[in-house]
Amino acid sequence: MTIKILSVDDESDMEMLITQRFRRQIRDKVFEFVFASNGTEALEKLEENQDVSLVLSDINMPEMDGLTFLSKLNDRKSPYLKAVMVSAFNDMDNIRTAMNRGAFDFVTKPINFDDLEITITKTVQHIEMLMHSQREHDQLVAIQNDLNIAQDIQQSMLPKRFPPFPHRADFDLHAFLKAAKVVGGDLFDYLLMDDNRLFFIIGDVSDKGVPASLFMAITKAIFKSHFSSKSCGSICEEVGRVNDFLSTDNQSMMFVTAFIGILDLTTGVVEYIDAGHEPPLILRQNNQVEVLKKVGGLALGIDSDFPYTSGTFRLEPGDTLFTYTDGVIDANNRLGERFGLQRVKDILLAETSAARPKQINDTLLHHIQTFIGEAAQFDDITVLTLHYAG
Incomplete structure (x- = not known):
């Protein structure tokens, strides 16, 4: 120059x-x-x-x-x-x-x-x-603008209307995602497959930031496409197809842990696949908290031929299913202490069976943020809570 x-x-x-x-x-x-x-x-x-x-x-x-x-x-x-x-x-x-x-x-x-x-x-x-x-400053501003746009796009992909199905009295649902960075790798989604079946998913991409957000967007879009299709097969067939897609040419070596379920709204039976995810909790109507004994499975995106098998459990009228990513239990305060599963159980036990999903989630997030205090949030925090009224 x-x-x-x-x-x-x-x-x-x-x-x-x-x-x-x-x-x-x-x-x-x-x-x-x-x-x-x-x-x-x-x-x-x-x-x-x-x-x-x-x-x-x-x-x-x-x-x-x-x-x-x-x-x-x-x-x-x-x-x-x-x-x-x-x-x-x-x-x-x-x-x-x-x-x-x-x-x-x-x-x-x-x-x-x-x-x-x-x-x-x-x-x-x-x-x-x-x-x-x-x-360098101009480049950082441009990157920040791009990240803000990416955040808006990612947030727009997540459901925001709660209660999501106000005309339905047989169930209620609430979810939130609090990213550790501008964009994150956690995901959740749900949809009515028909009048009697509710599909839901919560997942966690192995990485963080922009790469994880892209993988998250792809994963969420594919699941929605497969489980909203009129030609949708069994949960094992569709999860297998999604896994094959995510595993093929996966040069980034990213993977997704996920809990995928279909709730039969007439019986309360949930058929699910565990793809290496955290075990959900069930707040029973008698105010007892159970840790679901899962049927184990491999995270999505690792082995395209992995044979996923499903498990089942029943929600009785008045029960609430609580699903989460590891950012909840792994949240750390300035002393290096983990929030842990026991604190989550205690918060659920403090709620009554009449507590709605949004109330539970708001209470939990408040406790986590108070626990973290001035410490930096190092992982995405995502929760999906489902109440079955029957």
């Missing part, structure tokens, strides 16, 4: 001396010089050369002196335009005034051109550092 320098001096031989001294840099297009004989002419040159980065200006000049010119220069408010002032060695009062008015550096007359070259080089390096910092 060529640095353009404006030299302002009323001495007639200054242009020749500078051109001779910096002939190599001028030839190699490292420096380009523009010359003016006083402050008034210098302002005109600046209007004609908007890309000037460095001004080398004498202080004592006719028509407009260097100090007045420096004040005019400051009015331009250009962060990359730096001034090096030139004056007699015994003119320290003016040099001090110039520095107070924002000059970057100074050299004294008679000019030592070795010193001048060092000063110009130092000033140019500072200008380049400022430009580099601004470019």
Whole structure:
């Protein structure tokens, strides 16, 4: 990059001396010089050369002196335009005034051109550092804007209306995702497959941030496509197909733990597949909390041929199913303590069987955030709570 320098001096031989001294840099297009004989002419040159980065200006000049010119220069408010002032060695009062008015550096007359070259080089390096910092700042702003858009897109993919099916009195459902970063890798979803079957899923991608959010979006979209289709097969068949898709050409080696269920709304029976996920809890109507004894399975996206098998359990009218990702129990406070499963059980036990899913989730999130305090949230926190009324 060529640095353009404006030299302002009323001495007639200054242009020749500078051109001779910096002939190599001028030839190699490292420096380009523009010359003016006083402050008034210098302002005109600046209007004609908007890309000037460095001004080398004498202080004592006719028509407009260097100090007045420096004040005019400051009015331009250009962060990359730096001034090096030139004056007699015994003119320290003016040099001090110039520095107070924002000059970057100074050299004294008679000019030592070795010193001048060092000063110009130092000033140019500072200008380049400022430009580099601004470019990095602009890149960070662009990245942040992209992340904000990605966050909006990801959040728009998650269901937001609660209760989701207000016309149904036989069940209630609430879920939330609190990402550790701007975007996260957790997911949840649900849909009515028909009048009597409710599909639901909660999952956790192995990574965090943008890569995990992309994998999360793909996983959620595929599950919704498969389980909303009129030609949907059994839960084992459809999970197998999703797993095959996620495993094929999975060069990122990411995977998804998930708990996938279909609730029969007429009987309360839940057929489910456990893909290496955290064990759900069941708050029974008698105010007992059970940890579901799962049928174990492999996380999605690892082995395309893995034979998933389903298990079943029954929700009685008044029971509530609580599913979560490991960000809930692994939440840490500043002392390094885990929130843990027991705290979750205690919170559920403190609720009555009449507590609605949103109330349970709000209470849990409040307890987690209080527990974490000022510590950083290092993992996504996601919960899906399902109440079966029968």
